[in-house]
Amino acid sequence: MKAEIITIGDEILLGQIVDTNSAWLGQQLFDLQIHVQQITSITDSESHILQALTAAQSRADVIICTGGLGPTKDDVTKATVAKFFNTTFVHNEEVMVHVKQIFERFNRTMPAMNYGQADVLANAEVLFNDWGTAPGMWVEHEGKVFIFLPGVPFEMKNLMTHRVIPKLKNFYSEEKLVLRYILTVGIGESHLAEMIADIEDSFPDQVHLAYLPKIGMVRLRLTVSGKDVEQLNLLADELQEQLIERIGKAVVSTEDISFEEVLIKSFVADNCALATAESCTGGNIARVITEVAGASEMFEGGIVSYSNQVKVSQLGVSESTLEAFGAVSEETAVEMAKGAKERLGTSYAVATTGIAGPGGGSQEKPVGTVWIAVAGKQEVQTKLFRFHGDRQINIERATAQALLMLWNLYRQEKGD
Template sequence: MKAAILSIGDELLIGQVINSNAATIGRILTEEGFKVTSVLSIGDDADQIRQAINDLLDSNQVVISTGGLGPTHDDITKQVLLGLFGGTWIQSPGQLEIIRSIFEKRGRTVSDLNRQQADYPSSSRPLINEVGTAPGLWFTRGDSDLFVLPGVPAEMKFLMENRIRPLLKEKNKGRFIIQRTLRTTGIAESTLAETIGPVSGFLPDGATLAFLPGFGGVRLRIMIAGTDRQWMTEQLNQIADFLIEKAGIHYFAEGDDDLEDVIVDLLTRHQQTLSLAESCTGGLISDRLTNVPGASAIYLAGLNAYSNDAKIKWLGVTPETLRQHGAVSAETASAMAAGIRQATGSTYSLSVTGIAGPSGGTPEKPVGLVFIAIATPSVLHTFRTIMPGDRRQFKERVSSWALNHLRECILNQLKS
């Protein structure tokens, strides 16, 4: 079955608000076996809203709209729908009670405008919103369903999960879409595609493979549509196993897990620890690691040694090393990693030093030059690269590059 997403609001068109709602709705529709044909964003314009809803209902079995259900003059969606589908206004006692409860908790009085949010056209069915003031609306036209939701992300998510998902399951009985997303890093999209080979050699009917590149690597999304869940699951797992084997060391996780999740898990399972000495990344690697629940079990300490004086005083980098090789060098990175590991007693340590730009580069050491060092129980590794991008992009890319090398060094150490 086909589905479309309609996002209503001037704020979406002028870039004031990022349309995260469409991504959530698209994911849920896909999980329930619907093929999303389009995502359309329009302004708060009555003619545009009418035209879009008519067009989308003509070519889709499900249309999900967000936005324009608020209490102010520019929230016109509900009024337009009353004119489009007909009927009269009815008040939802259940939604009105929720509105009163919300306002009572906030110590506020319910205004007439807020009471009107509980009104819905008699040509629709209300979808009670327990986390906000505006109910969702459910219209039907022939075999097609239109679901109209508030634009507030938390309210939209509640209604999608608790009201609309069960209706989608009922409407699309017997058909499923299942998927897995594999994470790779350290390999370009084109190189990964060449390594995997033609998809016709391993994808059965109803299966698709998408390459999704980003700063941290390339995601491989496998999707299979059909009616036999057991067969689909077996095929999905076979494809995933094939891709993981092809990707080799570049495969590191599945789903939403990132490099820091993998590293924390590896070190936790082997009761090992880590320390960091950062310079050009400004503590970003430490930030990423400490965002992982349970990181306190493996992460001992981190030092953001941005200046040469800090490198000398706290990490034991010698003035002679800095004079001869400079702050951005394999030698300084090595001394930083060794110094933080000795100071903390960690199993592993990682250091990073580089030139984020836009100034500070030379012909011998251009902007973007980075060195990292990783000290393990048996050896000290150094790595060099030149990383493009502005300062923020540089830091994000370097942090992923460094974490991936750390992951590989840990795996190699565990094998030895």
């Protein structure tokens, strides 16, 4: 069964908000073996909505639209959809009572425009919105299912989880998909592709391998399609094992998780603790670690030592080291890592010091110069990087390299 997602709203196209709804919807639909073929973002205009619905109907079995169901004049989805289905509106008293109760709960007078939110398509099944004023709607039309949901993420997710998914479970999809993942670090996309080219060339037509690169890492997604799930899983396992054997130690996970999650799980399993001492990355390493649930089991804390004074007072960096070698130096990075490890009482610590840009560089130490040090149980390792990019890219690259150095030292000391 094929699906298409249509997101409606000028704010998405203008970049004022990020469309997280589509990614979440895609995951939910895949779990139901409903395969998203296309995601389209359009403006709040009648012509664009009509064109998108017509096109989606020609190529998908399930069409999910989010956004444009609000009460204001710029929300034209409901009126346009009525025109598309050549239908009218009917008043739903249950929705009306719910909308009134929301305003009463906050002791607010309900504006006249909100009365229209109780008007729903005559040919639709109402999807009651427990968490908002705009109800969703389910329409079955010419053998296709159209689902209209509010664009507010928490309202959309609640409606999808409790109203839509139970209904979609009744639909049967003959074609099945199984996925396998391989997360690699420390090897570029092109080198990885060359390494496994002959294996990939031998894949049957029902198998597709996708490369999903990020700074410092590449995730491989293996997709196998067919009708017999048991056979698909056997084939997927066999091909995944071939790839893992060829790639070797660059493989860090076969789960659909991030590198940060791999680090956290590994440190927790081995009862290791981590601290960070960051200058040029400004706390970004600590941020990407603590964004993962469970980080508190292995992350003790971090010190953003942007100034030399903080390097000295909080990390114990020697003033003589700073005077002799400067803040951006191997010697300073080493003392930062050692200081964080000792003062926070951890097994490992990672430190960064450099020039992220756009200013602050010199001929000797141009913008993009970064020293990274990792203190482990037995030794301290350092590396100099010369990045080329804007400030944010330099910070992201330094963060990725710091985590990779941390992982390599951890694996080395573990004996892997």
